[in-house]
Amino acid sequence: MILSNVEIVACLKDGLFKIEPLGHTDPSKAPFNTSSVDLKLGTTITVPLSDTPAQIDIRSGGIANYLARHSEKKEISHDQPYSLMAHKFVLGTTYEHVNFPIESGKMCYSARVEGRSSLARFGILVHFTAPTIHAGFEGNIALEIINLGPSPFLLFPQMKICQLIIEEVRGTPVAIPSQFQGQNTAAGLKSEPTCRIK
Amino acid sequence: MSNKVTWIPIEQIDDGMFTNEYAVSIRLYDGGIVSLFVDRSLVKEQGGIYHLKVIPIKMETCPDRMKVLLPQETFETSSPWIDVAC
Numbered sequence: 001m002i003l004s005n006v007e008i009v010a011c012l013k014d015g016l017f018k019i020e021p022l023g024h025t026d027p028s029k030a031p032f033n034t035s036s037v038d039l040k041l042g043t044t045i046t047v048p049l050s051d052t053p054a055q056i057d058i059r060s061g062g063i064a065n066y067l068a069r070h071s072e073k074k075e076i077s078h079d080q081p082y083s084l085m086a087h088k089f090v091l092g093t094t095y096e097h098v099n100f101p102i103e104s105g106k107m108c109y110s111a112r113v114e115g116r117s118s119l120a121r122f123g124i125l126v127h128f129t130a131p132t133i134h135a136g137f138e139g140n141i142a143l144e145i146i147n148l149g150p151s152p153f154l155l156f157p158q159m160k161i162c163q164l165i166i167e168e169v170r171g172t173p174v175a176i177p178s179q180f181q182g183q184n185t186a187a188g189l190k191s192e193p194t195c196r197i198k
Numbered sequence: 199m200s201n202k203v204t205w206i207p208i209e210q211i212d213d214g215m216f217t218n219e220y221a222v223s224i225r226l227y228d229g230g231i232v233s234l235f236v237d238r239s240l241v242k243e244q245g246g247i248y249h250l251k252v253i254p255i256k257m258e259t260c261p262d263r264m265k266v267l268l269p270q271e272t273f274e275t276s277s278p279w280i281d282v283a284c
Contacts, residue, residue, distance in 0.1 A: 046215040061231025063273035064221035065212045068235075073216070093216050097237075102253060102267075104202060134278070136253065137269060139237030140218050 003109075003166045005032040011166075017109050018099040019164070033163060036114065040095040041161040042140060045074045045082045047090050081156035084124075084147045092126075093140040095158055100135050102173055108135040111166045113143070119161070123149025126162045135169050205242065205249035206266060206282050222250055224272075227263050227281040232272035240269055255279070 003011065005027035011017055012025060019037060031038035049070045056063070071091075076082045084090060102108050111133040115126045126143045133141060143162060147153050210223040214235045222241065223233040240251040252266040264284040271278045 042216070042218075044216050058273050061274060062210065062223045062233050064214070064233035064235050065210055065223055067273075068212050068214050068221040071215050091215060093218065097218075134270075136267060136278070138240060139269070140216065142216070142235070 001168050002035050003168070004035055005037075008032065008037060008166055011109065016107060017101065017166070019096050020098075021096065031160070036163040036165045038116075038160045038163050039113075039141070040158040041143075041155060042093040042095045043075055043077070043157045045076055045090050045092050045155060047072045047074060076155060076157050078156055081154040083152045084145065084155055085152050086123075086147055086150055089144070089146045090155075092143045092145050092155065092161070094143065094162065095140075097138075097140050098133065098164070099138040100133060101138070102136045104172070108169045108173065109166055110135045110137075110169050111164050113141055114163050114165055116160060116163060122151070122153055123147060124153055133164070135173050202253065203251050204254045204264075204266070206252055206284075208241070208248040208250050211241070211248045222248075224250065224268075224280065224282065227283050230274075232274045232280060234268060234270050234272045236269050 009025045009027045009032070012019065012022075019039075022031060022037070026032075031040075048067075049072055051070060056066075074082055082090070098111070100109050100111065112131045113127045113133065114131065115124075119126065125146045125148060128144055128146060130142075130144060141162075141164075145155070206224065208222045209225045209231060212221045214221045219235045219237055220241055221233065221235055223231050225231055236250060242249055242251070250268075252268055255265040255267055262283055263281055265279060265281050268278040268280060272280065
């Protein structure tokens with residue numbers, strides 16, 4: 001069941017999930033729509049580099065670390081927005097940080113990122129393959145932004161970039177055993193392999 | 199996230215594709231390596247070792263093995279469920 005603007009605000013007030021910062025919790029005003037919340041673009045655009053010497057095989061380990069090393073972060077501002085050229089692809093994130101926790105005995109929620117019809121008119125896609133925000137996710141939502149239109153398009157921070165549709169997850173997605181309840185330190189771990197730091 | 203969480207050691211950690219995230223690699227129980235991007239709030243350093251916040255699901259029949267739910271699916275397995283040593 002998709003939550004209405006009123007239900008979204010009620011859940012935010014009850015702490016069942018978080019979307020921060022939103023500025024206010026008046027469901028009759030932006031960023032709330034009747035059944036979604038508009039989210040804004042963050043301040044970093046990440047451009048995949050074309051310096052990859054070999055094709056990517058996701059079966060090999062460390063793909064995330066590899067992707068991070070072969071991309072370039074660009075900070076954007078209102079004075080220096082990013083010009084997304086026609087038929088180019090970049091990654092962005094939402095300005096808002098979201099948290100859809102999984103907690104025993106509480107209703108949990110998931111969400112879907114959807115584009116905006118106004119941007120679609122220019123050929124701008126913001127989530128063309130990965131719209132689902134699963135229960136248990138916490139963080140800023142990554143956006144896959146591509147310009148299918150004929151003209152360059154400026155991306156600037158805090159522009160309305162997408163909308164979030166929130167749904168109830170019926171039933172318990174995971175069963176948390178009692179021996180772990182309340183455990184929130186690494187003390188329960190018997191072994192700690194060495195970690196290579198950056 | 200829930201207070202019913204545990205922390206698993208990170209094999210390798212790098213800055214992510216965005217300033218708010220890390221790229222982390224996790225060693226599986228069977229020795230394999232998986233990786234994913236995670237929000238920085240889900241990582242903590244303790245004694246020079248970085249750990250990732252996860253939801254424990256169950257102990258396997260083998261007592262040194264634990265199934266956990268990651269914050270996101272891994273690139274290598276396209277799944278958020280992994281078995282790790284504990």
